[in-house]
Every structure is written in C-alpha cells, then in structure tokens.
Amino acid sequence: MPRVSVIMPVYNNAAYVQEAIQSILNQTYTDFELIIIDDGSTDGSAYLVSLVTDPRVKKVFHQENKGLVFTLNEGLDMATGDYIARMDSDDHSVPERLSIQVSYMDDNPSIDLCGSAITYSIGRNAKINPVHHEEIKAWLLFHCCICHPTVMMRNRMINRLGIRYDVNYPHAEDYELWDRLASQIQMTNLPINLHYYRLHDGQVSNQHKVMQAYSVDKIHQRQFSRLGLQLSAEENQIMHDLIHFRVNHMDYNSYTRALGFANWVLEQNRIHQVYNQEMLNMVFSRCISVLPY
Known part of the structure; x- marks a missing residue:
C-alpha cells in the first residue's frame, strides 16, 4: 500500500496534462499512487492519459462529464495512502514536493x-x-489562502471526520472545505515554493467567475453567521472593498467606514471567540492598509 495517494482530476487539459502527470512521476519520493480521473474530456486528454504506462498510475475514464466535486470525491474514495495529495492537470509540482510534505507531516x-x-x-x-x-x-474570512493543488492531507483525518467536497459550493469547493475544517483540525502552509500554478483562459476562475463568486458569497455568509452577524448590502460592499484591498485612504468616508466595520466585527468576535482576536485584528489592519500577504 503506497504512503501517498495523489488525486488528479482531468477535464479538457490536453495542452498541459502530460507535463502535469510527468511532474508527479518524476518526484524524488516514489512511494505513491497517482489516481487520474478523466471526467469526460472531449479534447484528447483521455487519450493522452491512456498512454501512461507507469504501474503507480490508476486511471478512471468517465464517459460523460460529472463535474469536479464528484470527481474529487471519487478520488477520495479510491485513495489508499496514509496521505492524500492534490494535483491539478494544468500545473507542475517541483520534484521534491512529495518528499518535503511527507517529511513535514x-x-x-x-x-x-x-x-x-x-x-x-x-x-x-x-x-x-x-x-x-x-x-x-x-x-x-477574507480569502481562500490555501492553494488547492498544493495540499496534502491525512487520510485518517478524512475518514474520521467523513470529509467530502460539498456540491453546493461549485467552483469554490476547496475554499468551503478549508473553512469547514479550520475549526476541527490544524493546518499549515509551508513557506517554500513546491508548485507552479499555470494561469490561462481555460481556468475555472476565468470560465465560471459568476458562479464562483456566488459560492464564495455563501461561504462568507456562513462565516459571519458564526459571529452572530447578517450583513446588509452596504456592509457586504465594505467587506468586498476590504477583501479586494480597495479601501481608499485619501477618502475619509471610505477609511472610516472600513475601520468602523472592522471594529464591529472584532467586537462580535470577542463575544463569540471564533477567531484568534490578535490575528483577526492583524488581518483587518492589513486589508485596510492595503498590504496583501
């Protein structure tokens, strides 16, 4: 049984999928299985996947597109490793990625x-x-600050908590899962580059912006409900300005609205104790000061 199961969904990424697969097969850490699930591709991706002969690769081919959430959950069901790693079919992992993450875990x-x-x-x-x-x-509370294709998770945690991706948050299913897990487990981001993330027109964030934004808004509503808050349209706009670092320091009204909103949320957090107060204050300060991480 391999120590690591790498889950790679594929859908119409013929231009990049071979490079993505090879970046996993070339890992310096070799005790893994690579689960490739082609989700009904129509551009030749499935044929390219079929050419892979490495015995560590498990291949699944959908006759029709079932969607990313279904495919990810299928991968979780198939994974047998102690650790589950994610990989996108249009990206590139550095050769030491699995070795570094396994050692850390x-x-x-x-x-x-x-x-x-x-x-x-x-x-x-x-x-x-x-x-x-x-x-x-x-x-x-502000951003999805964990990049999905860089993630490695413990399989026993996934089984213990019955973790699956939620179909009700299309195109933000990873953000929803991290938010759901944040109060149940400990998470980290290693401060070293292990992954090259490809930007191109065919990405979900480019093709499904409206639906993704809708799902993200639902996540934010859930987050604020934990603080006992339901935001008005005006308060939502202030939050969006903070999220996108759009607070205008030269505009007194813009600045004071953002500061008042931050103090209001911080006071609610003192009551409900959802977030570490010092950290939440720091994040608000950076958003107001336009200092992204």
Whole structure:
C-alpha cells in the first residue's frame, strides 16, 4: 500500500496534462499512487492519459462529464495512502514536493493539512501564503489562502471526520472545505515554493467567475453567521472593498467606514471567540492598509 495517494482530476487539459502527470512521476519520493480521473474530456486528454504506462498510475475514464466535486470525491474514495495529495492537470509540482510534505507531516503529527507557497510562472517570486493555523483561519474570512493543488492531507483525518467536497459550493469547493475544517483540525502552509500554478483562459476562475463568486458569497455568509452577524448590502460592499484591498485612504468616508466595520466585527468576535482576536485584528489592519500577504 503506497504512503501517498495523489488525486488528479482531468477535464479538457490536453495542452498541459502530460507535463502535469510527468511532474508527479518524476518526484524524488516514489512511494505513491497517482489516481487520474478523466471526467469526460472531449479534447484528447483521455487519450493522452491512456498512454501512461507507469504501474503507480490508476486511471478512471468517465464517459460523460460529472463535474469536479464528484470527481474529487471519487478520488477520495479510491485513495489508499496514509496521505492524500492534490494535483491539478494544468500545473507542475517541483520534484521534491512529495518528499518535503511527507517529511513535514511525519515530523508534525498534530498537523492534518499542509499546503505550500506557489509560483505563477517560472522566474517570478513565490507567493507565500499565511503559514500558521490561526493566521490561516483568520485570513479564510477574507480569502481562500490555501492553494488547492498544493495540499496534502491525512487520510485518517478524512475518514474520521467523513470529509467530502460539498456540491453546493461549485467552483469554490476547496475554499468551503478549508473553512469547514479550520475549526476541527490544524493546518499549515509551508513557506517554500513546491508548485507552479499555470494561469490561462481555460481556468475555472476565468470560465465560471459568476458562479464562483456566488459560492464564495455563501461561504462568507456562513462565516459571519458564526459571529452572530447578517450583513446588509452596504456592509457586504465594505467587506468586498476590504477583501479586494480597495479601501481608499485619501477618502475619509471610505477609511472610516472600513475601520468602523472592522471594529464591529472584532467586537462580535470577542463575544463569540471564533477567531484568534490578535490575528483577526492583524488581518483587518492589513486589508485596510492595503498590504496583501
């Protein structure tokens, strides 16, 4: 039985899928299975997947497209490793990725989920995501700060909690899962680049912006309900300005509205104790000061 199960859904990524697969097969850590699930591709991706002969690869082919959430959950059902790693079919993992994450998880048994920094293109600086659990949890009120294809999770945690991706949050199913898990497990992002994340027109974030935004809004509503809050249209707009670092310091009204909103939410958090107060205050300060992580 392999120590790591890597789940790679594929849908119409013929231009990139071979590179993505090879980046896993070329890992310096070799005790893994690669579960590739082609979800009814129509561009030749399935044929390219069928050519892979490495015995560590398990291949599933859907005759019709069933959607990413179905495919991810199918991968979770198939995974037999101690650890489950995610991989997208249009990205590239560095050769040491699995080795570094397995070593970290072995050495830190209290951590159930481990992501990493990412690089959007070769030659650019790595984007380092929030590292420590309470920092991650606080930022999750604002952003999905764990990059899905960098994640490694403990299989026993997934089985213990009965974890599956939720079909009710299309195109933000990862963000919903991290938010759901944040109060139940310990998470981290390693501050080193383990993954090259490809930007292209065919990405979900480009093709399904409206539906993704709707799902993200639902997640935010759930988060604020834990604080005993239901935001008005005006308060939602202030939150969106904070999320997108659009607070105008030269506009007194914009600045004071954002500051008042932050203080209101922080007071509610003192009552409900959902987030670490110091971390939540830090995140609000960075959003108001336009200082992304």
